[in-house]
Amino acid sequence: MPRAAYWRAEAAGITCELCPHGCRIAEGRSGLCKVRRNERGAMVLPFFGLVSSLAVDPIEKKPLHHYLPGSNVFSAGFVGCNLRCPFCQNWRISQEIPASLERHDPRSLAEAALRSGCPSIAYTYSEPSVHFEFVLASMAEARAVGLRTVLVTNGCINGGPARELLALTDAVNVDLKTWSPEAYERVLGGRRDTVLEFIRIAAELCHVEATTLVVPDLSDSVEGMRSIAGFLASLSKDLPLHISAYHPAWNHGAPPPPSKLLGELAIAARVELRFVYIGNVAGEAADTLCPSCGSVVIARRGYHVDMKGLAVAGATGRCASCSAPLHIIV
Ligand code: SF4
Ligand code: SF4
Incomplete structure (x- = not known):
């Protein structure tokens, strides 16, 4: 079983250091998230993959x-x-x-x-x-x-x-x-x-x-x-x-x-x-509106997306109406 990162061994079990809970886990038990387990004094990952x-x-x-x-x-x-x-x-x-x-x-x-x-x-x-x-x-x-x-x-x-x-x-x-x-x-x-x-x-x-x-x-x-x-x-x-x-x-x-x-x-x-x-x-x-001119840059209805108002410039978008740069990664 794959071993976990971010834990330390202690006298009464092991302590997980991945999240702020810092679960102290006894032999044969799992942490609060249910997926990180103490087996023979080491933290293992029974749910890996x-x-x-x-x-x-x-x-x-x-x-x-x-x-x-x-x-x-x-x-x-x-x-x-x-x-x-x-x-x-x-x-x-x-x-x-x-x-x-x-x-x-x-x-x-x-x-x-x-x-x-x-x-x-x-x-x-x-x-x-x-x-x-x-x-x-x-x-x-x-x-x-x-x-x-x-x-x-x-x-x-x-x-x-x-x-x-x-x-x-x-x-x-x-x-x-x-x-x-x-x-x-x-x-x-x-x-x-x-x-x-x-x-x-x-x-x-x-x-x-x-x-x-x-x-x-x-x-x-x-x-x-x-x-x-x-x-x-x-x-x-x-x-x-x-x-x-x-x-x-x-x-x-x-x-x-x-x-x-x-x-x-x-x-x-x-x-x-x-x-x-x-x-x-x-x-x-x-909709995404251009903060500079107020034009609709991306129109959304449910998951239907219309990007006619977005001009692509390299890896990011610009407003097609006023050319203002937008932090939209395309
Ligand atoms: S909840 Fe899970 S990830 Fe967080 S400290 Fe406990 S065992 Fe580790
Ligand atoms: S998966 Fe559920 S319980 Fe976990 S953070 Fe998201 S909403 Fe909360």
Whole structure:
């Protein structure tokens, strides 16, 4: 069984150093994420390469709106997670271990992605960072065959491994689930400041977009959204923020937030950021507007993408109307 990185042996077991939980794991037991295990005093990876789902998705579904817009991405999901968000849409793979899993090695997964014809591969659905070793190896193989790499993550990973992972990542979408450190810990079982540090590192190393799911009593305050947008704007005013509507799932039955509230949150975020999108609402347009002249650069209806307003200049886009440079990677 493959050995893990980022752990240390101790008298009463081993301590995992991958994420801020720092699980102390006794012989024969697994950490909180369920996928890292102590066997005979060493941390091993029983779920290395075990994939719960493979699919070809529009890249807008990750969501990434400023990275290869209009393209498809080969998406791989695993099992386990180091958070326990009560509204998790993917709880059947994040909080439970499904019976049918398919084993891949890093190269075979990259080859499957290449055969799909997609220009990129995404590690997504449950939390990929708890499979740090496999994702790292798979990203290296994917890059070797000419694919771009996409990470969709909760960002709850310590700085050292985060740097390693992000050095091989081309684009990341990271959840910033609430501005409240207390709610991060009590409701989600995570650490806000670890996520903020992850986003800072990501902004140095790759293309970054952020998502805040609007959940009643967790992330629905205008003041909290202002703080989230202010933090992201301190890294770049061009960092796209997706304000996404929560829908009841798993252990959370509260009704979804009204569209009016999402609009108010978006207005608050736009004081700080130039690209703010509302997602997960039927019929809601998520167009990209040129911040200089206001023209529609990319029109989106659901996953239909029309890029007539985008002029390509090298690897990035410009507004076709006024030629303003845009941080959109094409
Ligand atoms: S990665 Fe898993 S085992 Fe390691 S500290 Fe985090 S939750 Fe615990
Ligand atoms: S971080 Fe994502 S996968 Fe994990 S419990 Fe929360 S919503 Fe589910």
